[in-house]
Amino acid sequence: MTRSRARARAAKAWAGRIAAPTAPAVERFTGSLPVDRRLYPHDIAGSVAHVRALVRARLLTRREGARLERGLGAVRRELDAGRFRFLPSDEDIHMAIERRLVQLLGPLGGKLHTGRSRNDQVALDLRLWLRAECDALDGAVRRLQQALVALATRHRGAIMPGYTHLQRAQPILLAHHLLAYREMLARDRGRFRDCRARADELPLGAGALAGAG
Secondary structure, three states: OOHHHHHHHHHOOOOOOOOOOOOHHHHHHHOOHHHHHHHHHHHHHHHHHHHHHHHHOOOOOHHHHHHHHHHHHHHHHHHHHOOOOOOOOOOOHHHHHHHHHHHHHOHHHHHHHOOOOHHHHHHHHHHHHHHHHHHHHHHHHHHHHHHHHHHHHHOOOOEEEEEEOOEEEEEEEHHHHHHHHHHHHHHHHHHHHHHHHHHOOOOOOOOOOOOOO
């Protein structure tokens, strides 16, 4: 193997047959860190679960599993505190975390990816992120509903004009008008829950093509 090819391989996970470094313009175009760095809590949580599965399958010793979990915890703390140093070679958050783990643990860090495809990993991270976002949005909408109910209760006797086609049609209660929005939001919450249920599936094991077995 030539020295330039070795350097390219060291910098990129996919660079096995690439001898020259990637052009800077291509690096900027293909890098996804500005978008996917927010996935880091889910990427690390998925990796911790994967480590435990590897220990159960006896592909890692218990000691190796414990060291990997501690290393992932250290990386998580760096990211939480804003102390994590990203490198130009970090194409995405997945590679950045793995690169840092290898820095901390040496060759053991490379064992984390045993039996797992990048495709699996990205699909899992996105599903975990989507599930968490659905929970956050559902909670925010629920609080808005509670505020509408409180406002309707406070003004239960207030009368306002009801409009049809931009013209006053008949008197209605302000409380009823507010509670109509509460019901609309209930339907929105149902959509968030449906989205969460669809995201709540485990993609690990599919591999890059035909499974990990």
